[in-house]
Amino acid sequence: MTGFGVANLPYGVFRRAGEEPRVGVRYGDGVLDLAALADDGLIEDPSGALAQPSLNAFMAQGPRAWAATRERLQRLLSGVDAEPRLIALDDVQLLLPFAVADYVDFWSSIHHAANSGRIFRPDGDPLPPNWRHMPIGYHGRSGTVAVSGTPVRRPHGQSHGSDGPVVGPTRKLDVELELGFVVGTPSALGEPVAVERALDHVFGVVLLNDWSARDMQAWESRPLGPFTGKSFATSISAWVVPMAALEPFRVPGDAQEPAPPAYLREDPWALDIALGIELNGESVARSNGRHLYWSVAQQIAHLTANGASLRTGDLLGSGTISGPEREERGSLLELSWNGAEPLTLRDGTQRTFLEDGDEAVLRGMAGTGDDAVALGEVRGQVVG
Amino acid sequence: MTGFGVANLPYGVFRRAGEEPRVGVRYGDGVLDLAALADDGLIEDPSGALAQPSLNAFMAQGPRAWAATRERLQRLLSGVDAEPRLIALDDVQLLLPFAVADYVDFWSSIHHAANSGRIFRPDGDPLPPNWRHMPIGYHGRSGTVAVSGTPVRRPHGQSHGSDGPVVGPTRKLDVELELGFVVGTPSALGEPVAVERALDHVFGVVLLNDWSARDMQAWESRPLGPFTGKSFATSISAWVVPMAALEPFRVPGDAQEPAPPAYLREDPWALDIALGIELNGESVARSNGRHLYWSVAQQIAHLTANGASLRTGDLLGSGTISGPEREERGSLLELSWNGAEPLTLRDGTQRTFLEDGDEAVLRGMAGTGDDAVALGEVRGQVVG
Numbered sequence: 033m034t035g036f037g038v039a040n041l042p043y044g045v046f047r048r049a050g051e052e053p054r055v056g057v058r059y060g061d062g063v064l065d066l067a068a069l070a071d072d073g074l075i076e077d078p079s080g081a082l083a084q085p086s087l088n089a090f091m092a093q094g095p096r097a098w099a100a101t102r103e104r105l106q107r108l109l110s111g112v113d114a115e116p117r118l119i120a121l122d123d124v125q126l127l128l129p130f131a132v133a134d135y136v137d138f139w140s141s142i143h144h145a146a147n148s149g150r151i152f153r154p155d156g157d158p159l160p161p162n163w164r165h166m167p168i169g170y171h172g173r174s175g176t177v178a179v180s181g182t183p184v185r186r187p188h189g190q191s192h193g194s195d196g197p198v199v200g201p202t203r204k205l206d207v208e209l210e211l212g213f214v215v216g217t218p219s220a221l222g223e224p225v226a227v228e229r230a231l232d233h234v235f236g237v238v239l240l241n242d243w244s245a246r247d248m249q250a251w252e253s254r255p256l257g258p259f260t261g262k263s264f265a266t267s268i269s270a271w272v273v274p275m276a277a278l279e280p281f282r283v284p285g286d287a288q289e290p291a292p293p294a295y296l297r298e299d300p301w302a303l304d305i306a307l308g309i310e311l312n313g314e315s316v317a318r319s320n321g322r323h324l325y326w327s328v329a330q331q332i333a334h335l336t337a338n339g340a341s342l343r344t345g346d347l348l349g350s351g352t353i354s355g356p357e358r359e360e361r362g363s364l365l366e367l368s369w370n371g372a373e374p375l376t377l378r379d380g381t382q383r384t385f386l387e388d389g390d391e392a393v394l395r396g397m398a399g400t401g402d403d404a405v406a407l408g409e410v411r412g413q414v415v416g
Numbered sequence: 417m418t419g420f421g422v423a424n425l426p427y428g429v430f431r432r433a434g435e436e437p438r439v440g441v442r443y444g445d446g447v448l449d450l451a452a453l454a455d456d457g458l459i460e461d462p463s464g465a466l467a468q469p470s471l472n473a474f475m476a477q478g479p480r481a482w483a484a485t486r487e488r489l490q491r492l493l494s495g496v497d498a499e500p501r502l503i504a505l506d507d508v509q510l511l512l513p514f515a516v517a518d519y520v521d522f523w524s525s526i527h528h529a530a531n532s533g534r535i536f537r538p539d540g541d542p543l544p545p546n547w548r549h550m551p552i553g554y555h556g557r558s559g560t561v562a563v564s565g566t567p568v569r570r571p572h573g574q575s576h577g578s579d580g581p582v583v584g585p586t587r588k589l590d591v592e593l594e595l596g597f598v599v600g601t602p603s604a605l606g607e608p609v610a611v612e613r614a615l616d617h618v619f620g621v622v623l624l625n626d627w628s629a630r631d632m633q634a635w636e637s638r639p640l641g642p643f644t645g646k647s648f649a650t651s652i653s654a655w656v657v658p659m660a661a662l663e664p665f666r667v668p669g670d671a672q673e674p675a676p677p678a679y680l681r682e683d684p685w686a687l688d689i690a691l692g693i694e695l696n697g698e699s700v701a702r703s704n705g706r707h708l709y710w711s712v713a714q715q716i717a718h719l720t721a722n723g724a725s726l727r728t729g730d731l732l733g734s735g736t737i738s739g740p741e742r743e744e745r746g747s748l749l750e751l752s753w754n755g756a757e758p759l760t761l762r763d764g765t766q767r768t769f770l771e772d773g774d775e776a777v778l779r780g781m782a783g784t785g786d787d788a789v790a791l792g793e794v795r796g797q798v799v800g
Contacts, residue, residue, distance in 0.1 A: 133558070133559055134557055134558055134559045136643075139640060160638050160639060161576075161638075162574075162576075162581070162635055162636055162638065165574060165580075165581045166574055166581075166636065168636065168640055168643070169640065169643050170554065170555070170640040170641050170642075170643055171554070171555035171556055171557055171643070171647070172555055173518055173555055173724060174517075174518055174558070175517055175518045175724070175725055175726075175727045175730070176605065176724050176725060178605075185606045185723050187721075187722035187723050188608070188721055188722060188723075189721055189722050190546075190549060190550055190677065192545075192546075196549075197546070197549045197550075197677065199677045199678070199679065221560065221562075222569045224572070245722070248722070251546055252546060252550065252552065253639065253640075253641070254544050254545075254546065255544060255637065255641070256523060256552055256553065256554040256637075256641040256642065257554050257637070257639070257640040257641020257642070258554075258640065258641070259520075259552070259553055259554055259555070260718065260719065260721065260722045260724070261722075263555070263719070263722060263724045264722040264723045264724050265723075293574065293581065293583045294583070295583065334644065335644065335647070337571075337572055337573055337644065338571035338572060338573050338629070338632070338644045338645075338647065338648040339569050339571050339572075339648045339649075340557060340559070340560050340644070340647045340648050341559055341560060342559075343559045346559070
């Protein structure tokens, strides 16, 4: 399958019937059982991290260990060594790949932020005054981060009616197309991480769907931000793509004007990853990781500038990634302009937000052909 | 020491030099070594939860197990059984008592919320339109929750200057006097916890100082809420007071007008706990748990109404607890009215916000005499 060759080798956690969960690497349509490879002496794992039911112990080992394992796997798969153990994807259950420590969701796509401004504050500046000075973010609920495939129950909550608050199922259930950066190496409390050292802490990338109930979010958010409009579910792909696999797709980023403060300053860069949203099997949006204004390095420098520490398993969402074009909007809020411009699907039905039974799938792919690197899909069906 | 008799028996985690951390209970000026009591067969601990370096395994066992252990400890300490093992407090180090899962900070004191409104929106309604309809909250950073005694380094960050953003150490470092409710029993994803069942999930209460950098918070919060202005540190007491110990101090709460939606409706109640802030040994504010408008049961019902699950170790901050009187303000923001009305300390110096070297201590006490129940102090010194 395209995108899962030796150029990728993403990590996940899988379970075979009757066995304990353990760490695996996706290769084509199969899963390499890393704990078994270690048992056979084909890769090194003196601490037993690869036999754990989460990636955290392996992620905590840092960039040198990640590189050594990756190099060894690439050699094994190139046939120089013994034939590796490969299990068919159909024979395993994929689990949440790591225990999420803190989940921070940023708001780093300028097109998404500006679209939000145009929708909710049509007479004002599309961007709030702080936006170009720092990567705005907030903490989300780490306990409800779930692996791709987990159904999403339509949340109930309060929204604002013409005659006061209304309680009931959300009428504006939305998806958000995001990248999620996963922290491997922790940092010390009280010691800011410099922007140029930030990537040393990043283990890899997942696709992330930050499910949102727009009506609940709008009513509750003043002044402390999103809470129950977001906290019911966040879905991530089952596979964490190593940063090393995405290095070839690093491209110059858009200029940042005005220049950010010194602690955030770096040569602008982004990851050229084609992204898309499918609704019931039909493509409804495409976007690209290039459209992120703030990099994950800047996010980490900002997050730790106050002395806050990073922990292994911290998940940093990019925020919805939208591009400048109409079809490059990373949420139904933007695609339907908050319901004013419904989408017509191939089956003739219309959508403003998600209906019960709808299935949303996020996809991501960097490059093409044998060198392509796929992000694992994020799939979720809405249950009423 | 008053407040730590058999009526209290709060749980914590301690370490003696050269030994592994384990669960203890504070009794007077000593600590009962629960793992040792279990080894001696004086209390039951078949799963070894009390020999763990955090309370989480014990907290996950649920109300029946908590009640059984508490009853057994009260009998032991009443001298009916063998003399228990007691270690002097001076001989132990107190650690963070539990691994924090998600940290949610609410905003449930009406006097605090209204004071904030009067300070920041002097021409508007002191309360935002949603405030009386639901307990407003947001997620905080669980990775920077620290035990009492941990120094707090003055955070650096961005704030709004007359000529654009300014980067540097906060000039408005503040304390927030809060109660923190600790979740023991988890709940299932997708299944809201009814308000009348919510307390089944609450293991106990800590005092909580939600350190805040007001200038950073003000600049970053629009529109996604507090982030780096809060995430650098949250301090909690070393002792978790069981809900059972506070049951005698449950009092009727203020009427809620308008009546909240059905999923939040209960007979209003609160906990009569005298609270105070000391700055460099001098009392600068007193307040009371009675001044909470929203109960922890309502907070849990609201938090889970959208299907979000509770995990063992979730920490629910009440938000700053202020009373109606001037001296009952639970933050320096309110006590100094955002700097407009400096406090004069006994030593003749003035304070608007915290200075380097200042030590803040939060205290809490329910009742008096032998039946009193003390919350452990929350102490923290500002390091420049």
